[in-house]
Amino acid sequence: MNLSEKQLRYLLEVIEADMEDAEMTADMELRGFLGDLHIQMQAALYDKVNEPKNCPRCKQIYTGFPALSRLDNKSRICSPCGTEEAMQDFAGEPLTNFLKEE
Numbered sequence: 001m002n003l004s005e006k007q008l009r010y011l012l013e014v015i016e017a018d019m020e021d022a023e024m025t026a027d028m029e030l031r032g033f034l035g036d037l038h039i040q041m042q043a044a045l046y047d048k049v050n051e052p053k054n055c056p057r058c059k060q061i062y063t064g065f066p067a068l069s070r071l072d073n074k075s076r077i078c079s080p081c082g083t084e085e086a087m088q089d090f091a092g093e094p095l096t097n098f099l100k101e102e
Helices: 005-023 028-049 079-090
Strands: none
16 A cells, blocks of 8 residues: 555544544544554555655755745745745745746
């Protein structure tokens, strides 16, 4: 099963809510199952966030959480490029358009 980061985060929220409900009951088997599932989903999210990705702006490989490009508000770029775009935006400079066809 190949889930997106957004789907994994949603599943973690659902599992955490179910775990809170299970804590109010005496169902130890359910609590154990949800605890194990929670650990597995956290590991999957960690792996998803830390898998190598290509930054479309600088063409470098990066890991970790991406930044959202200010150019189109949907492209995921590396953190240094996100910082550079923020500084360009703050200074009133035009953003480097990495979306142009080459």
